[in-house]
Amino acid sequence: MKKIDVHEAVGLPLCHDITAMRDGFKGAAFKRGHIIAEEDIEKLLDLGKRTVFVWEEGAGEIHEEDAARRLAALAPAEGASYTEPSEGKVLLLAERRGMFRVDAKLLAEINSIGDITIATLPDHYPVKEGARLASMRIVPLVTKEAQIEEAERLCAGKKLLELLPYQSRKVGIIITGSEIYSGRIKDKFEPALRAKLESYPCEILGASVCDDDLDMICGAARDYLKRGADFLVFTGGMSVDPDDLTPTAVRCLGAEIISHGVPSQPGNMTLVAYLDETAILGVPGAAISLPTTILDVLLPQIFTGERLTKADLVRLGEGGLCQLCESCHFPNCTFGRY
Secondary structure, X not given: OEEEEHHHOOOOEEOOOEEEEEOOEEEEEEOOOOEOOOOHHHHHHHOOOOEEEEOOOOOOEEXXXXXXXXXXXXXXXXXXXXXXXXXXXXXXXXXOOEEEEEOHHHHHHHHOOOOEEEEEOOOOEEEOOOOEEEEEEEOOOEEEHHHHHHHHHHHOXXXXXXXXXXXXXXXXXXXXXXHHHOOOOOOOXXXXXHHHHOOOOEEEEEEEEEOOOHHHHHHHHHHHHHOOOOEEEEEOOOOOOXXXXXXXXXXXXXXXXXXXOOOOEOOOOOEEEEEOOEEEEEEOOHHHHOOOOHHHHHHHHHXXXXXXXXXXXXXXXXXXXXXXXXXXXXXXXXHHHO
């Protein structure tokens, strides 16, 4: 930008809005890009503008609104759209439900360039339609275009932001425990799980109650697999007692156990496994004793079809201790998102 006397600005374009405040009105008296005319000089002086900013040719600078549009273009996200620049920033809004993903390493590199600031929701964040996913702007009114070009270079061939849609699943529920099978106590897991699954596109094939018998548990699971189940949920038998058979049953099915135990509470003893493309969760009793547990954290990713890894589960340790508060005040708390 170049600062010049208003009398010398005739015929030149303004590079920023000029705001007027009078008689209860506040708004732009002159918009960015307005070509200053002779008759504008007195109006500008009345607004206290003895000097104005115009573009200096060949300065290699870019205005905040143009920068915001360029930043939006480098990070498209299917299922979401950007607003037009307002006060120099653009917002990315979700057009569907799903799980938000952000390349945290790439985001840090871009925010380290200089004047660029991109703020997003945390990675692996479940969102509803209309949710704000990201905000992008430069801090000053203008910046060197080379900074935007560096961000574009960093993002070339990469996905900074994604909004993964939920995919339909066929679910089989296997409830284990002799105390439930014999009728000594009433099962509370099935209604709790059905209530949680209502938020996702799925067909519940059924819920089987099994005794503490390995053949019965495996047989129930294989029956659901034959019926096309691509998501099995086991409950009960998840601790380390010798008669807790769920992990053994999962192994007998031929599944790969990613982890038995997650650094997150409640739900420490959760099991995550895969049998080819079928996701398998072994859920401890905490999933029905509290309203929000690790089960709520894992379900969004299960329904996007993204395969959970050991690294994904290890990262849950930070923020994985639920404070059990009515309104979560901990920005890194895993459970505060659900």
